[in-house]
Amino acid sequence: AQRVTQPEKLLSVFKGAPVELKCNYSYSGSPELFWYVQYSRQRLQLLLRHISRESIKGFTADLNKGETSFHLKKPFAQEEDSAMYYCALSSGNTGKLIFGQGTTLQVKP
Amino acid sequence: EPEVTQTPSHQVTQMGQEVILRCVPISNHLYFYWYRQILGQKVEFLVSFYNNEISEKSEIFDDQFSVERPDGSNFTLKIRSTKLEDSAMYFCATDREVGTEAFFGQGTRLTVV
Numbered sequence: 001a002q003r004v005t006q007p008e009k010l011l012s013v014f015k016g017a018p019v020e021l022k023c024n025y026s027y028s029g030s031p032e033l034f035w036y037v038q039y040s041r042q043r044l045q046l047l048l049r050h051i052s053r054e055s056i057k058g059f060t061a062d063l064n065k066g067e068t069s070f071h072l073k074k075p076f077a078q079e080e081d082s083a084m085y086y087c088a089l090s091s092g093n094t095g096k097l098i099f100g101q102g103t104t105l106q107v108k109p
Numbered sequence: 110e111p112e113v114t115q116t117p118s119h120q121v122t123q124m125g126q127e128v129i130l131r132c133v134p135i136s137n138h139l140y141f142y143w144y145r146q147i148l149g150q151k152v153e154f155l156v157s158f159y160n161n162e163i164s165e166k167s168e169i170f171d172d173q174f175s176v177e178r179p180d181g182s183n184f185t186l187k188i189r190s191t192k193l194e195d196s197a198m199y200f201c202a203t204d205r206e207v208g209t210e211a212f213f214g215q216g217t218r219l220t221v222v
Contacts, residue, residue: 032208043113044152044200044213086152094165095140095207099152 002027004089006100013077014108021072021103023061023087032090033070034097035061039083047072047085057081077107111135115201115214122221125190130217132184132201140204141184142211143176145169145197152200158184159207191221 003026013019025031035047048056050063050070061072070087087100114133122128134141143155156166158176175187184203188195198218202211 036213043215044202046210046212049210090208092165093207094157094159095204095211096142096154096157096165097144097152097202097211098154099144101151 002089002091002098004087004098004100006085006087006103008103009101010104010106012106012108015079016076019072019074019077019081019105019107021085021087021105023070023072023100025068025070025087025089027068027089027091031063033061033063034088034090035059035070035072036086036088036099037083038086044086077105079107079109081105082107111212113201113203113212113214115199115217117217118215119218120220122191122219124193124221128188128191128219130186130188130199130201130219132186132203132214133182134184134201134203135205135212138203138205138212140207141176141178142202142204143186144200144202146200146216147194147197155186155199188219191219193221195219196221 005024034049036044037047038044059074084102086102088097116131141158144152146152154167156170157164173189178184198216200216201214204211
């Protein structure tokens, strides 16, 4: 079964602390993985995808096929990073996304 | 920057009534999707649409649901006879190429009473 798991509903850190948002997936094929972010009162938007291997707003994520993980990391959290983060898997050739439950990141001053 | 636009932002309807949710995709996008999010739950895929036909649908997308792109611009989701459990936030998303970057609308909150 295709599934994305984000084990933490809420992650609370202080400004300047490192952040790691966990994501594990279950998929039989070659996965395409994404992180989407939703800031307060804004729409879901793409943060990064594993294919592009970019760093966006200081965030990186590495696909680990052995551990079936795609954790999102940032070395120094900023208050403006506070948002809901969704890990998603693109399944099949229709572009459908399978989302995890989402993790709320709260960065305290 | 181009955006996906959804209307209405909030719709309240009586159980058993038909509702139509509308989405205006980004102009050069060819792949269209509907997702929903029941309060407190994950975002769930409903349907994907390409070249004027459904390319994939989920178990949720039963005979009560339909999609169409009647005029080449709006992409609509119709729920024929709403149930209480259809209350959710419905998101439209569009993509220029499959699996690249889905752009989401701001959502329509549907409340069935």
